[in-house]
Amino acid sequence: MRVAIYSNDGSTSNKVASQLKAKIKDSDKLNYDGLNPEIVISVGGDGTLLSAFHHYIDSINKIRFVGIHTGHLGFYTDWRDYEVQQLVDSLEDDNGQSVSYPLLSIDIKYKDGGPSDSMVALNESTLKRVNGTMVTDVNIKDEFFEKFRGDGLCVSTPTGSTAYNKSVSGAIISPQFNAVQVSEMASINNRVFRTLGSPIIIPPNEWITIIPDDPYHNILTCDQLLVKNRPIESITYSISNDRIYFAQYRHTHFWKRVSNSFIGVHKDD
Structure with a gap:
């Protein structure tokens, strides 16, 4: 499977992007391809994913996105910066699952x-x-x-x-x-x-x-x-x-995202 990485310029994001790229190149099931990807991994926040979306807009129906957030929790980012290996494992076990918006x-x-x-x-x-x-x-x-x-x-x-x-x-x-x-x-x-x-x-x-x-x-x-x-x-x-597609390895329910981002207080707190 062909995978691209789209990162912002932050030091943490660049570090995560480098780790991802190295692991993808070491994988027998994944190929790094920034020009014609099937999966685009956004590393940063929601702003970075928006930029990735517009960068690949001409191929939007052929791509699934995955978001890693390296700062605050975002609506389009399901993975944390310390979960690089878990994400690579999910990429290697990919069966085409997705959710679209x-x-x-x-x-x-x-x-x-x-x-x-x-x-x-x-x-x-x-x-x-x-x-x-x-x-x-x-x-x-x-x-x-x-x-x-x-x-x-x-x-x-x-x-x-x-x-x-x-x-x-x-x-x-x-x-x-x-x-x-x-x-x-x-x-x-x-x-x-x-x-x-x-x-x-x-x-x-x-x-x-x-x-x-x-x-x-x-x-x-x-x-x-x-x-x-x-x-x-x-x-x-x-x-x-057209619609945007996300690889659904782990995809937080929309209303849980809303609750976590804007309310933050849970029933048992």
Whole structure:
């Protein structure tokens, strides 16, 4: 089986990555292959795994990911930095087992006459103004829903609902749902301007289109990637036809991850 390692620049991560690489090269069942892997091991945290996801985005349906965290517990990382040998043993006994999560499709049209863009996010996409209030139409299935005024909008996947989306009071959604969530950032609500004021969750047969009043001076994100300095005509969000796959040697239940990360107090404590 072909295995790649994608590590951040931290000293602990580099040490773990070196140990992994040496053990993989010594294995009779594993081959190190950074160009055409079947398994990608991310060493770091959730940010590192996001980078690995975008690095291998063109082969996303052919790859399963494994996460080793070398710092705090992450949502996408099931292994600790002191479990290198246990992970290698699991890789050698691999039988193709996996768990998959939905992804966010982002289609962008521009007003400068240039080509459209299509992107895929694992966590979320946001749209904000460089300065001032962002004003944009929000359409659901090509029908006008509301005119938003505020700091910006966050559109997230179910697994991404625990990230930026949570910080702007969005709901946490189980990844068993193929849903897209739109959460407001500091919306303006008074007797003149009015938005729903609550997160919107849409099913896989619907889509959200955002049309900013001013196409200029906006910043669009796709996970940690930025799209700026181009006039945005519209952005359409929907559930992607692709999914991300994780090798399920050991995979912590989603709600246990939520409890461990945000609550941390257990019944017997």
